[in-house]
Amino acid sequence: MIWRILVCMMAVLAWTAPTVQAQQGPLRIEITEGVIEPLPFAVPAFVAENAASGQMGQQLAQLVAADLIGTGLFREVPASAFISGVSDFNAAIQYADWKAVNAQALITGAVAVTGDQMTVKFRLYDVFSGAELGSGLQFAGTTAGWRRMGHKVADAVYSRITGESGYFDSRVVFVSETGAKADRQKRLAVMDYDGANVQYLTGSESIVLAPRFSKSGDRVLYTSYETGFPRIFVLDVGSVQRRVLESQDGTMSFAPRFHPNGQTVVYSLSQGANTDIYTLDINTGQTTRLTSAPSIETAPSYSPDGSQIVFESDRSGAPQLYVMSASGGEPTRISFGEGRYGTPVWSPRGDLVAFTKQSKGRFHIGVMRLDGSEERLLTASFLDEGPTWAPNGRVIMFTRESQGESGRATLYSVDITGRNLRPVQTPEGASDPSWGPLQN
Amino acid sequence: MKLSTKLVMLAGVLALAACTNPDRFGADGANGGIGGTGMNGGMVPGSANDPTSVAYFQQSVGDRVLFQVDQSTLTPEGRATLDGQAAWLSQNGDYTAIIEGHADEQGTREYNLALGARRADAARAYLISQGVPSGRLRTISYGKERPIEVCSNEACYAKNRRAVTVLAGGLTG
Numbered sequence: 001m002i003w004r005i006l007v008c009m010m011a012v013l014a015w016t017a018p019t020v021q022a023q024q025g026p027l028r029i030e031i032t033e034g035v036i037e038p039l040p041f042a043v044p045a046f047v048a049e050n051a052a053s054g055q056m057g058q059q060l061a062q063l064v065a066a067d068l069i070g071t072g073l074f075r076e077v078p079a080s081a082f083i084s085g086v087s088d089f090n091a092a093i094q095y096a097d098w099k100a101v102n103a104q105a106l107i108t109g110a111v112a113v114t115g116d117q118m119t120v121k122f123r124l125y126d127v128f129s130g131a132e133l134g135s136g137l138q139f140a141g142t143t144a145g146w147r148r149m150g151h152k153v154a155d156a157v158y159s160r161i162t163g164e165s166g167y168f169d170s171r172v173v174f175v176s177e178t179g180a181k182a183d184r185q186k187r188l189a190v191m192d193y194d195g196a197n198v199q200y201l202t203g204s205e206s207i208v209l210a211p212r213f214s215k216s217g218d219r220v221l222y223t224s225y226e227t228g229f230p231r232i233f234v235l236d237v238g239s240v241q242r243r244v245l246e247s248q249d250g251t252m253s254f255a256p257r258f259h260p261n262g263q264t265v266v267y268s269l270s271q272g273a274n275t276d277i278y279t280l281d282i283n284t285g286q287t288t289r290l291t292s293a294p295s296i297e298t299a300p301s302y303s304p305d306g307s308q309i310v311f312e313s314d315r316s317g318a319p320q321l322y323v324m325s326a327s328g329g330e331p332t333r334i335s336f337g338e339g340r341y342g343t344p345v346w347s348p349r350g351d352l353v354a355f356t357k358q359s360k361g362r363f364h365i366g367v368m369r370l371d372g373s374e375e376r377l378l379t380a381s382f383l384d385e386g387p388t389w390a391p392n393g394r395v396i397m398f399t400r401e402s403q404g405e406s407g408r409a410t411l412y413s414v415d416i417t418g419r420n421l422r423p424v425q426t427p428e429g430a431s432d433p434s435w436g437p438l439q440n
Numbered sequence: 441m442k443l444s445t446k447l448v449m450l451a452g453v454l455a456l457a458a459c460t461n462p463d464r465f466g467a468d469g470a471n472g473g474i475g476g477t478g479m480n481g482g483m484v485p486g487s488a489n490d491p492t493s494v495a496y497f498q499q500s501v502g503d504r505v506l507f508q509v510d511q512s513t514l515t516p517e518g519r520a521t522l523d524g525q526a527a528w529l530s531q532n533g534d535y536t537a538i539i540e541g542h543a544d545e546q547g548t549r550e551y552n553l554a555l556g557a558r559r560a561d562a563a564r565a566y567l568i569s570q571g572v573p574s575g576r577l578r579t580i581s582y583g584k585e586r587p588i589e590v591c592s593n594e595a596c597y598a599k600n601r602r603a604v605t606v607l608a609g610g611l612t613g
Contacts, residue, residue, distance in 0.1 A: 273561035276552035403592035
């Protein structure tokens, strides 16, 4: 009990430099200050319980390993080092054999395929304590959805060892890009968090920009030039049906985001030279103006409880970040550093804002607290922009565009310590990611 | 002259009918506009030396004004170009125009959309101040989505920070 309380306190106190500490004793990765030492794990091929399971056991183990390695918190003990294998899911674990290869965590699994259905079982062992961590879990689904089951296993492992919820069984909506820089074709697409299973949601006849998932992941808001002018649209991910939400003549609307209630949309509307923030009730179409300064107000994002909005405004001369009540009113400026701040996104944990910063000809993705303190830049490049949070608030995905004639947009992820920067593989150019929820 | 004007208009109507995006002539005004059907001798209606043509507007009057970094204030050169546009539009009263505001790639997508709107509106407001009826002028912003120059330095950025007056079909009523 005392341990748990300490863990919670450390998690609260130490977000500024969360680092990884592999510990002897209880199997635990703690988010605390310390030296990075990825926790070594072993995941032998899942036991194929029948002939139809074929290579599935191997594929699942590889996927679980890739998820865990991708966090930067774990490293895999290669199968070539194994002393004993796991050929029976229910057999006793030979802890000494795993200890000898320095695997602190052991993940075992079994898979049974019947027609287009499959079940996956797994267990997690704390090798040094010589005990199972948590109880075994079983997932059932279709063989086509095998990756989701692998992600669920990895989420359970991550969650049991870190004490945080996982993010592997999640999807990302983004803009898929093809064509030359001066003739870029863009269409909406959705993929698994790791870039697998890309599905296209729109054609590329019109420019589409900045899709944003609803909290439940069932719908996407985005900006499209389909009507000839930029307008905000809502798209149902299941049916791919879309409709324009706002089409006031002589205006442009863009930068939409859902309120956590899924009914209210906050967005920017440009009328003449002025851009302000509005809300729209998705059912009634009723709009409400929240800001009325002559400056540019854009990129609004709700707090997780929906009571506040963080946005960017150039009312001070250059774009900076501000927080106001969800019903409008006088905003409070929160960014004061040198440079230009944009695209603020409130963390799902509520503790941080991720943003794009432009300074001295470079772009950065950064995070700061809601009072503007403890600003930390996580990346630097010719052009990084548009952060989105993993559902657990520990990882950020964003767009990185390379420079020049052959410039191309790609997605990257980085954790909130600024470590573990890595590209997300997509079949074509990709921009404007929005990370959806952990799936059920 | 009257005949050639009518021919230009006819060509305009035909171009409109053939165009998948019926509200505009040429992509970003850069493609030289509608082509005239050949006439023997003299000026070819619709060509760049026909002062009532879209091509003439684009090439001789100048269809675009450029902006400083992060600015939407018109430069003296920009105002001179817009003076010419206003004069042309008053002489060619059957055209409407969409003014496209653009930004260079140095900036976030959302902010650049808003900045492009400011630039387009600066050009529109100036044209209105020079007597062009407001009902003939609409604006749109493309932010940084439609660069015409693709290098990543100031030589290209300067050309991308623009407001382009794109002529559209006749008045609708």
